[in-house]
Amino acid sequence: MSRFGNLGARLYQGEVGYDFVGKRMLWYGVSILITITAIVALAVQGLNMGIEFKGGAVFTTPKADVSVSQATEAAGSVSEHIPIVQELGTGGLRIQISGVDTAEADRVQKDLAQELNIPADQINADLVGPSWGEQIANKAWTGLAVFMLLVVVYLAIAFEWRMAVAALIALIHDITITVGIYSLVGFEVTVGTVIGLLTILGYSLYDTVVVFDSLKEGQKDITKQTRLTYSEVANRSINSTLVRSINTTVVALLPVAGLLFIGGGFLGAGMLNDISLSLFVGLAAGAYSSIFIATPLVADLKERDPQMKALKKRVLAKRAAANAKGEDGQEPADGQDVPDGVTPAGAAAGAVVGPRNRGRGRPTGRRR
Incomplete structure (x- = not known):
């Protein structure tokens, strides 16, 4: 077994663990900082809305001895708006100019034909009205609202x-960061972007539900024991699913990165850029939020429950009594210094609760 696989097995069995929940204020601070940056970028710079939302014209040329840079320069000289030029698989060009109405489209078509030395009747012009983009945006918002409502009802x-x-807050966190990245890098927001944003919601929720399922199993009969607080059980749930979350995220990110950096960067595939950037940022943000935001938020909310408060009081009292007697092998009290990185078994992330109690609490589950 590889070292990474061995570490995953030890994390799952509770032999080692990192104190994610204990350092939740650090993760909250990082997320708040990133979210504020995204909101400021949206407020100051805004989004670069595509032709589907602003309206305009799309001109398609036949195969010609004209480069993308030459076509961009020619289109920019015949219109006041910044053009977007893409090379098609047939060898032709797709020239997109926003803010062009019907009357101006005819003039731009003739001027383009002259600049590119192509017959005007061979250049196809398609007009896109802003009302169509508005309909798409309204449907996207409606779909997003319905999705989140169903998610909340199902998880409840x-x-x-x-x-x-907690899952709803994590989803809003992921969407805000993704949209903020779009604003910062200046990528054009198209229908492909909307599709990508709606797609990442499922990916983001997947990792979160995996951790929640482990937490649901681990918290069974939690009030009948005095070894762990709820936060420590939540921390164990994160550690037991950590390698799985990393593996699924990396496997999902690799093809998306290929679309973004190879398909979009080198091949100039326009819609691939729009979808792949939202997917790439959303997948990374979703993996982060499921580990560092969603589960710690659940622990914070749950620790306010009177039963969990009483449990925490009993656990700390038992540890204080054990420490006073000088007994060894006890879990460190909540708030005690724990070495950074990997904590030993028996610490907050490493102990076992509920159905995982095996062999008198030893990680191997073997009985003598």
């Missing part, structure tokens, strides 16, 4: 309302 039924609230 399958798990509990605290997990539903």
Whole structure:
């Protein structure tokens, strides 16, 4: 077994673990900083809306001995708006100019034909009205609202309302960051962008539900023991699914990165750029939020429950008594210094609760 696989097995069995929940204020601070940056970028710079949302004209030329740079320069000279030129698989060009109405489209078509030395009747012109883009945007917002409502209802039924609230906050966090990145890099927002944004919601929710399912299993009969607080059980759930989350995220990111950096960067595939950037940022943000945001939020909300408060009080009291007697092998009390990185078994992330109690609590589950 590889070292990474061995580490994954030890994380799952509770032999080692990182204190994610204990350092949640750090993760909250990082997320707030990134979110504020995204909101400021949106407020100051805004989004570069595509022709589908602003309206304009799309001119398609036949195969010609004209480069993309030459066509961009020619299109820029015949219109006041910045053109977007893409090379088609047939060898022709797709020239997109926003803010062009019917009357201006005829003039631009003739001027383009002259600049590119192509007969005007061989250049196809398609007009796109802004009302169509507005309809697409309204449908996207409606779909997003319905999706989030269904997510909250399902998670509240399958798990509990605290997990539903945490998952909703994580989804909003992921969308805000993705849209903010679009604003910062200046990528054009097209229908492909909307498709990508709606797609990442499922990916983001997948990792979160995996951790929640582990947490639901780990919290069974939690109030009948005095070894772990709820936050420590939540931390163990994150560690037990950590390698799985990393593996699925990396496997999903690799083909998306190929679309973004190879398909979009080198081949100049326009819509691939729009979809792949939203997918790439959304997948990364979703993996981050499921580990560092959603589960710690559940722990914060759950620790306010009177039963969990009483449990935490009993656990800390038992540890204080054990420490006073000088007994070894006890879990460190909540708030005690724990070495950074990997903590030993028996610490907050490493102990076992509920159905995972095996062999008197030893990680191997073997009985003597």
